[in-house]
Amino acid sequence: MPNQAPPAVIVAGGGPVGLIVALMLGRAGVAVTLFDKGDIVHSEPRAATIHPATLDLLDDLGVYALIEPQGIVCPIVNYYDGKLLLASFDHALLKGETRHPWVLQCEQDKLSRTLFAMAQAVPGITFRTDTKVIACGQRADAVDVVVETAGGRQERHQERHQARYLVGADGARSIVREAIGVAFEGFTYPERCMIVGTPYDFAADGYAYRNYIADPEEWYNLFKISWTGPPGVYRLIVPARLDEPLDGDHALATAQRKLQRFNPRPHDYEIVIYDSYAVAQRVAATFRKGRVLLAGDSAHLNSPIGAMGMNSGIHDAVSLAENLIRVLHGEDGDAALDRYVRQRRHVATAHVQTATIANKQNMEQRDPVKRQRYRDDMLRRAETPALASAFLMRTALIDSLRDAAGIA
């Protein structure tokens, strides 16, 4: 953009992570430009669970009060082995540890719309939608970012931009991560996950609003979301083998089969949401190269079991924005950004990867000895309040935030 002072920070990607970075920087008086290759407010089914630690952070930003009415407050989470209820945990056990001893079931697109509206009201934040970051480079005192944008008649043209820092919040297939040559270490599971939404009321079959169901043949996560408003829909996440048909009309038939296997009934389920996606466990080799920083899915990916991807991404965003603000205001040296990397990369590997890999193993465990151990552990936790609250401190990501805060 000619004749305009360059922003201090460019953010690539307007998912929840990029939006929070931009919102916090803008509010602190830092000039930001955010580029998104789409329209920011995607509506494909993705994250829907916001954990207590994240609710506290969103509350600090003034976001919680706006999203609570759009979601469902869920204090209870149930763990099953097949049809057998092993444990029912109440987040009320976390009173005193969090201001929000419950989970909010609120879809990611609602959160993004809310954040986008808030950030648009902040002077100093420039949003450029339909504008894709295609390359970046850096010098001692600046980053150079090349974007491709649709012209009036949809022909593409390129622009060059400059800033002091670039934040790559451009998701799993991050071009920023690729441009700075950072490896995305880990693996992709040899199966997909299917997400199926139905207005059928599983509460009538005794399910809570949040349920994890272990099954050696086909595990399930069953969560209620408010969707377009009450009464809401139940969303089932279920694995799909690579040889199961998942395209076009076949996907709908597969979704129906999954629901029927989970809870057989004489009639077809009404299906209002269905999609499938690959699942990976990966962490970027570093979250920083000079003036370029990574956060959210561009820095780490995990399975949806445990609902930690967006939550930990939001924790990255808050930490990164706080550190960048201090650096840009001259209150801290550039090394504060390395502390961000140490803290948040530690959480990605030691907490999120470890927990989500273990969650999947527990959900699909076929070894009878290990399966029994999982059952025994859950039963013990359910009966012992101290074990239950230690368990919830981990699943609610409160432990991970405290652990990170202790890293210098």
Ligand SMILES: Cc1cc2nc3c(=O)[nH]c(=O)nc-3n(C[C@H](O)[C@H](O)[C@H](O)COP(=O)(O)OP(=O)(O)OC[C@H]3O[C@@H](n4cnc5c(N)ncnc54)[C@H](O)[C@@H]3O)c2cc1C
């Ligand atoms: C089915 C499903 C269920 C999930 N459930 C949960 C859950 O319950 N809880 C949870 O915590 N997580 C969950 N996740 C994970 C969660 O969706 C992601 O972790 C989250 O979206 C990450 O946010 P982000 O802002 O880092 O990236 P994204 O949301 O992917 O946003 C990236 C943005 O960058 C833009 N972009 C991409 N490339 C470029 C480019 N080159 N230039 C400019 N813009 C670009 C995209 O348009 C997009 O807007 C789930 C994921 C799936 C698929």
